Amino acid sequence: MKFPSIFKTARPMSFDIKPRYYDPVKEEIDQRTQRIKRQLQADGKLKSDEEITDAFRSDYGSPIRGAFAQGGPIKGRQSSIVTSAGMLRLFIFMLLIGGMMGYIYFGSIVLYIVLYLSIGGGLTGLFFRLKASRRK
Numbered sequence: 001m002k003f004p005s006i007f008k009t010a011r012p013m014s015f016d017i018k019p020r021y022y023d024p025v026k027e028e029i030d031q032r033t034q035r036i037k038r039q040l041q042a043d044g045k046l047k048s049d050e051e052i053t054d055a056f057r058s059d060y061g062s063p064i065r066g067a068f069a070q071g072g073p074i075k076g077r078q079s080s081i082v083t084s085a086g087m088l089r090l091f092i093f094m095l096l097i098g099g100m101m102g103y104i105y106f107g108s109i110v111l112y113i114v115l116y117l118s119i120g121g122g123l124t125g126l127f128f129r130l131k132a133s134r135r136k
Contacts, residue, residue, distance in 0.1 A: 040046035095114065102110030 037046065041048050095118065099111055099114040102114065
């Protein structure tokens with residue numbers, strides 16, 4: 001028995017979907033297709049869905065199993081040590097350490113020098129990348 005209360009209690013959310021469109025022709029075609037498929041499977045002319053999935057699993061296996069085990073680059077993609085993420089991280093780390101040490105020993109002028117060298121290196125790298133893409 002529920003006691004009267006001045007507070008509302010939460011009710012469980014209900015999910016009610018009303019279809020907006022019903023196509024009787026499509027429904028009839030689906031039923032007929034399923035009936036014919038079951039009949040062909042019973043006659044042995046068509047493999048069942050379980051046999052097909054078992055054969056598929058035994059032939060192909062899991063697509064993810066062993067995909068990351070090699071640890072190599074993607075097939076067909078050329079990778080060099082300069083374009084790897086580890087080398088980029090190392091370059092940024094060395095740039096930050098060099099800027100910090102230079103700031104400690106020489107003052108704020110080193111930060112401007114590091115900034116200009118970084119911008120110059122970035123523009124040079126962009127130039128060579130665009131030059132290489134034009135050749136292709």
